[in-house]
Amino acid sequence: MRFSIEKPFVIAVQRLVSSIQLRFRQRSNVRSKQPHRHFSVPHFDAESERLFWQERQSENLYTLKTALLLGAACFLAFIALDMLNGGLSENEIIGRLLIALTFSVLWLSLYRRPQAESQIKSVAKLSVALSVASLTGILFIEGNPAFYEQIWIGLLPMYFFTYGQMFMTIAETLKFGLLAMIALPLSGYLIGVETVALMPSIIILLIVNAFGFCTRCQLEARTRNLFQERRKAEAMSADKTLFLQHLSHNLCQPLQALSCYSSVLDAAFSDQPCEPLQQVADKLSSCIDELNATFNRIFDVANLENGRQIPKLTTVDINVLLAKLENQFAPQAARRGLKLNVRLRSRPPYTVYSDASILSQIIGNLIDNAIKYTASGWVVISVVKISDDRLKLHVCDSGIGIADELHSEIFEEFFRCRDPADTHANGLGIGLAYALKATERLPKHNLRVYSRLHYGSDFQLCLPVSCATTQGISARPQQPVFTGSFVFVVDADHQSLNVMTEQLTAWGCLVQKALSIAETLAALAENIRPPDLVITNFYLDGKDTAHDIIAAIQADYGPVPTLILTDRSIPDENKAKWPENTHLLRKPADEADLIEMMVKAMGKPT
Amino acid sequence: MNILLIDDHFCAREGVACLLKQLFPDLQVFEAENFDEGLAIIRTTPLNLVLLDIQLPGKDGLAGLTELRSEFPNLCVAMFSGLDDRELVFEALRLGAMGFIAKTLPRQAFALALRDVLSGRVYLPVSVVGPQIAPDNGLSGATAEVGVRPVSDPAGLGLTPREFEVLGWLVQGLCNKEIARKLRIEEQTVKNHLRPIFQKFAVVRRTELLVKVFEMGIVFGRPEVGNGK
Structure with a gap:
């Protein structure tokens, strides 16, 4: 016997319809009180619209991924169930397997991709279209009018998926809903299902579409209103910040002037004492000091709140x-x-x-x-x-x-x-x-x-x-050769760069680190001191090698002692290009190796 | 001694000018309300120091600073702003400013800061270096002493007079070649002078050097006229 999904689904649909009817009644009550506000979905300007959808996409990514996985799992479950009950045609298995596979591929395409959020709309559309296509496809492949009853019900999860979430705009969602509603009964008609047998499905799909649309409108209106309110609050806070900035600029200037004049008065009175006036000047000064202090306190708090004061740990x-x-x-x-x-x-x-x-x-x-x-x-x-x-x-x-x-x-x-x-x-x-x-x-x-x-x-x-x-690196103060030396370290690997930096710092070196040639150039542009030693990995990101680092440093400071670190072999023709006082250090190098090579490169302290 | 004050707010500018004249009786203060007006004065008048506001109408102070550094590399420029924003301060120092006075300073501290900058001391705001142990704490509460601070003694810093001189130019943002030309010595000699300085201060970047120099309270003496022919 073939597993039948008919009964439970019909009951579910009946429940759904009755619950929607209940909601509709509640809604009509609301409507009678506020006749104009019901379907009013707020419209935004282009920029807000873009931001609004951007926010939806980041919210919906997780939902979409879950839905895709769930969809794939459902198709697989149906295959398994039907196989247990026997009598499943090869075509059907292949068809369902293909859909499950496509869903998984779509899920993978969203998984851990930085640009995943921008793909949400197209992936959602694609998966909806696929589900509809698969249902009609199965109808045609089987060609059996008796299957129609079981298959059209497969549309219902798709409707939940599209109307219940905000993957697409209202218009797009409605288009998909109506197209699906036409496509399935039409294919049913084409394979010979009788019109009388088609009618219940058409009516139920019509109702589902109508209520789905209402729900979706409500969801959209509520989400948009929330978004609008939040934007308003943000704008107000930005206005407040701007106002505070203008206020500070305009009030600080005269206050600054007052401070200066009061300092001038103070100094003048200390040269030529003049009792009664001096008291007034002192009071004036202390008022101005108080005002200044108050201002600074307020700005400190304001700077904290608007994020200008970024902690530098x-x-x-x-x-x-x-x-x-x-x-x-x-x-x-x-x-x-x-x-x-x-x-x-x-x-x-x-x-x-x-x-x-x-x-x-x-x-x-x-x-x-x-x-x-x-x-x-x-x-x-x-x-x-x-x-x-x-x-x-x-x-x-x-x-x-x-x-x-x-x-x-x-x-x-x-x-x-x-x-x-x-x-x-x-x-x-x-x-x-x-x-x-x-x-x-x-x-x-x-x-x-x-x-x-x-x-x-x-x-x-x-x-x-x-x-x-407190870290476990041996701080050896007995390395006086290196104390105060400036070492420039380049390594594309974050961790080994940090380990090397910590080690050198523990020996009292001044260390500057860079992950790439770009970071090296940026650091060199700001430096006024030539490095006493350069330690660089031979292979850096992309095609960059230690040669580029040596060339960049040499261009600024002339030849600098260099240690080249490597865990791979380096062709001899490369080694021939190295300037004088460049040494090779094999990775992993222990402390003793590093010390030995550093002494060799830098020589005795001057 | 001539100094130029570029600040768009007339009230604050007048106040600062008045205080400056009292602090340094021999001082001549020129005023401009935007950068271009200031630049016109710089091109015609010999100046020891420019005090440049950051928020200016038209060209802002940082853009102006960049322009001044390229046209008059020897002219001392100290920033002077109502904003005391750490990133902004470092940006100004990177672009070659000699110091940064926040207008939000308490009254006495502001007068002291002006005096410091005119004496050739690097001055930096609290947001960058934290509160300082004032070297002349005994005077707190009293008015700023009239006149300049004494120049630091190179020997006290463990530097030779020549090295001290090189340090001064380095702080002002001159490159090795320019220092060599200034002192009429070889560039290699400049490099030899720099080595003990770097060892002493343990810094790599100019901004770090400025912070160290400020923290040590080093005074280089009045800035020279920096835009002469």
């Missing part, structure tokens, strides 16, 4: 940073009569992996905050090691503390703990907001506060320890 010596901050804040603490105690680390690790400038602003804001909200007593900054790869920085104070319920609010912009007794705590209240936002921008950093009202606060900043010092 390097190894930062925490002691150096803290010493600078101590220097910066000591006068402010002294004016408030506070004891500022910065405890530098006395044992390793001393370095963290962070952005020196942003980190110093974060800690600076924490110290500034601590000083502002401490009326008497002390502010202590210390750094403790909490694990092998993390340091924790504490900024503790003996200040007013923060009530439990305010712990989350203190990080919000413009929040200020109001203590009527303390008039020194002037400011906008964005220092902590900046500190938190900036911390979030730095990887593996986090900021927390522990505090009780009247018992002071402890702001804790967790920092990642810089891994440069």
